[in-house]
Amino acid sequence: MIALLIANSLALASLLIMLASGLALIYGLRDVINFGHGAIYMLGAYLGYTVSLVGGFWLALIVVPILLALLGIAFEYLALRPLQGRSHIEVALVTLGLGIILGQIIIFFYGGVARSVDAPQILSGSVTVLNLSYPVYRIFLIIMGLGSCALLALWLGYTSSGLYVRAVSQDPSVARMMGINADRLSLLVTSLSTAFAGVAGVLAGPYLSIDPGMDVTMIVNCLIIVVIGGTGSIGGAIVAALLFGFMQVAGSVFLPNIAALVPYILLMIVLLVAPRGIGRGRVLN
Amino acid sequence: MSNRTTTAASERVAPLGAIGGSSLRVPLTLVAVAIVFVVGAVAPTRFAGDFALRLGNEGLLLGMLALSVAFLMNQAGLVALGAASIYGGSGLLFAIAMNDWNLTPMVALCVAFLIIVVYATVLGALIVRTNPLAFMMLTLAAGEMISHAVMLEALRDYTGGADGLVVSFKGTVFGMEAADFASPARFWVVMWVAAWLSGLALWAVGRSRLGAILRAVRENEERMRFSGFDTYLPRLIAYVLVNIVAAVAGLLHVLNAGFVSPESLGISVSTNSLVAALMGGIAGSVGPLLGGVIFSFAQDEFGARGLTQLLTGIAIVVFIVVFPRGVVGGLSSMAWLRKLGGRREAS
Numbered sequence: 001m002i003a004l005l006i007a008n009s010l011a012l013a014s015l016l017i018m019l020a021s022g023l024a025l026i027y028g029l030r031d032v033i034n035f036g037h038g039a040i041y042m043l044g045a046y047l048g049y050t051v052s053l054v055g056g057f058w059l060a061l062i063v064v065p066i067l068l069a070l071l072g073i074a075f076e077y078l079a080l081r082p083l084q085g086r087s088h089i090e091v092a093l094v095t096l097g098l099g100i101i102l103g104q105i106i107i108f109f110y111g112g113v114a115r116s117v118d119a120p121q122i123l124s125g126s127v128t129v130l131n132l133s134y135p136v137y138r139i140f141l142i143i144m145g146l147g148s149c150a151l152l153a154l155w156l157g158y159t160s161s162g163l164y165v166r167a168v169s170q171d172p173s174v175a176r177m178m179g180i181n182a183d184r185l186s187l188l189v190t191s192l193s194t195a196f197a198g199v200a201g202v203l204a205g206p207y208l209s210i211d212p213g214m215d216v217t218m219i220v221n222c223l224i225i226v227v228i229g230g231t232g233s234i235g236g237a238i239v240a241a242l243l244f245g246f247m248q249v250a251g252s253v254f255l256p257n258i259a260a261l262v263p264y265i266l267l268m269i270v271l272l273v274a275p276r277g278i279g280r281g282r283v284l285n
Numbered sequence: 286m287s288n289r290t291t292t293a294a295s296e297r298v299a300p301l302g303a304i305g306g307s308s309l310r311v312p313l314t315l316v317a318v319a320i321v322f323v324v325g326a327v328a329p330t331r332f333a334g335d336f337a338l339r340l341g342n343e344g345l346l347l348g349m350l351a352l353s354v355a356f357l358m359n360q361a362g363l364v365a366l367g368a369a370s371i372y373g374g375s376g377l378l379f380a381i382a383m384n385d386w387n388l389t390p391m392v393a394l395c396v397a398f399l400i401i402v403v404y405a406t407v408l409g410a411l412i413v414r415t416n417p418l419a420f421m422m423l424t425l426a427a428g429e430m431i432s433h434a435v436m437l438e439a440l441r442d443y444t445g446g447a448d449g450l451v452v453s454f455k456g457t458v459f460g461m462e463a464a465d466f467a468s469p470a471r472f473w474v475v476m477w478v479a480a481w482l483s484g485l486a487l488w489a490v491g492r493s494r495l496g497a498i499l500r501a502v503r504e505n506e507e508r509m510r511f512s513g514f515d516t517y518l519p520r521l522i523a524y525v526l527v528n529i530v531a532a533v534a535g536l537l538h539v540l541n542a543g544f545v546s547p548e549s550l551g552i553s554v555s556t557n558s559l560v561a562a563l564m565g566g567i568a569g570s571v572g573p574l575l576g577g578v579i580f581s582f583a584q585d586e587f588g589a590r591g592l593t594q595l596l597t598g599i600a601i602v603v604f605i606v607v608f609p610r611g612v613v614g615g616l617s618s619m620a621w622l623r624k625l626g627g628r629r630e631a632s
Contacts, residue, residue, distance in 0.1 A: 031418075033418055033421075033422060035425075082606075083606070086605075088417075088418055089362070089364055089417055089418065089421065090605050090609070092364075092418060092421060093364065093559075093601055093605050094601070094602050094605050094606060096366075096556070096601060097597075097598045097599070097600070097601030097602040097605070098598065098602060099598070100556065100594060100595075100597055100598030100601070101595060101598035101599060101602070102598075103594075103598075104594050104595040104598060105595070108595075216429070216552055220425060220426055220429045223422040223423075223425060223426055224422075224426050226422070227415075227419055227422055227423060227426075231416075231418065231419055257437065257438065257439040258437065258439070260433040260434075260436070260437060261430060261433060261434055261437070264426065264427070264429075264430035264433075267423075267426060268411060271411050271412065271415075271423075272411065275414055275415055276415075
């Protein structure tokens with residue numbers, strides 16, 4: 001029972017980690033919260049649906065992140081850079097508007113109905129681990145989630161570009177004085193963040209339903225995670241995503257009546273106890 | 286030398302002249318405003334059709350929401366994305382108070398209003414101490430929380446779930462019957478007065494000591510704290526104040542429509558009011574109200590083709606990137622927003 005609970009929450013948290021760490025990465029570099037991240041995730045899911053129909057799930061898992069990385073590059077060049085001089089609130093509002101536009105374009109092409117993607121043959125069905133039968137696809141999700149976590153940690157911890165990202169996140173002006181090109185880093189980070197959103201979108205297909213409301217649901221969840229994790233802290237975001245996933249899964253098991261409210265209750269409690277979140281994020285004021 | 290003396294002398298004279306002029310100008314302005322008020326209250330009910338009046342009413346309702354969003358943005362530098370939960374929530378509570386708690390309309394109105402004010406105060410107490418960006422995220426989350434709560438299966442008997450609630454009241458509210466509120470012409474007068482009152486109230490607050498403190502906190506919270514000012518309470522008061530305006534709008538909406546739907550709690554209401562505020566310009570009270578009316582007529586034009594949400598998104602981007610001062614505004618620039626941006630690096 002407990003093992004099942006933890007496994008389920010890890011599966012959910014895997015998706016959330018990919019999305020929330022992408023948000024935290026952009027925030028770290030640009031001080032911008034991308035309110036359009038939910039729409040990018042939704043685009044990933046719908047593109048994943050289309051590509052899966054044509055060439056199968058595995059192709060989608062490769063093609064969609066590449067397409068969305070290109071979108072991220074466009075986002076960086078067309079939105080983030082021209083608006084560099086504007087306040088963070090203004091840029092955040094622009095991303096909100098862009099997210100609404102993107103969401104509406106997706107709905108225009110795909111209509112308002114929910115879609116579903118079948119998991120590939122090898123990932124369907126379930127396996128028995130320690131006398132517990134568990135769906136293979138969720139195990140795959142957990143591996144992907146933890147794997148991307150590990151890759152992210154390796155990149156941030158052991159490469160020079162990761163070091164630069166950490167430096168800029170910690171103190172943008174000093175990092176710039178030391179000769180770090182924040183613009184080039186930001187291009188990398190933005191495309192990485194949207195590519196991760198694409199991976200999450202494709203992975204969400206067989207796990208959750210693909211519907212026109214998924215962007216708002218996901219961005220709200222991610223914002224809660226980012227606030228709980230301490231704005232801008234990637235480690236905090238990962239811990240918060242795990243906590244969030246666990247609370248939501250546990251909520252739907254033990255408190256089915258108010259399961260939808262559990263994340264918000266968690267948020268309110270964290271705000272009461274630690275208004276700046278649990279991580280050591282940079283604080284705006 | 287002599288040149289400088291003349292300038293100084295004329296400068297000394299100029300204010301005197303201005304005072305002489307304003308002693309006449311103030312009553313004149315007052316008269317003009319009074320004429321606009323009376324004509325605006327009466328003329329549309331005579332000359333405009335029911336349909337246009339309905340759009341006007343919806344526009345002013347949205348305008349009041351826009352007013353609350355704009356006030357907080359302009360005075361406190363905080364962007365609220367949760368106006369819908371207050372707007373829809375107050376209407377829903379009013380319906381519940383009458384249907385389930387068997388209260389008279391007037392008492393139900395007061396109860397709904399009080400509950401919303403308490404909710405706004407508690408929420409505000411939690412979120413106004415965060416930074417502006419987190420505030421924006423949190424208001425969005427809180428709004429979604431309320432719209433999820435309304436859809437809960439356990440509360441379905443109260444809230445009506447996805448079906449919404451019909452609000453039919455017997456008796457009178459402020460001396461008006463249900464039919465009066467439903468009549469577009471009579472409701473226009475109510476709306477017109479409510480919009481003016483809320484506009485004037487927020488304008489007066491903006492000019493008061495509280496407004497000055499809010500703007501100072503917006504510019505530099507740390508410095509205000511060091512100067513011995515409480516930076517928390519003024520922002521909380523402002524947050525509660527704008528939510529009172531939004532709650533009044535929500536109650537008026539329900540009285541007029543006789544129905545409250547879960548859509549009125551949805552995120553699109555919040556984004557619409559943001560767009561209306563940006564369209565009208567966030568400085569002052571006239572802009573947001575006018576922005577609401579413009580939005581309402583524009584929505585009628587484009588809504589039938591299902592383009593409202595798309596245009597809302599485009600409007601947010603265009604008004605922030607290209608016309609940060611809005612259509613009507615331009616009175617005060619968004620320069621503070623830019624300052625807000627530069628501040629972090631400076632400190």
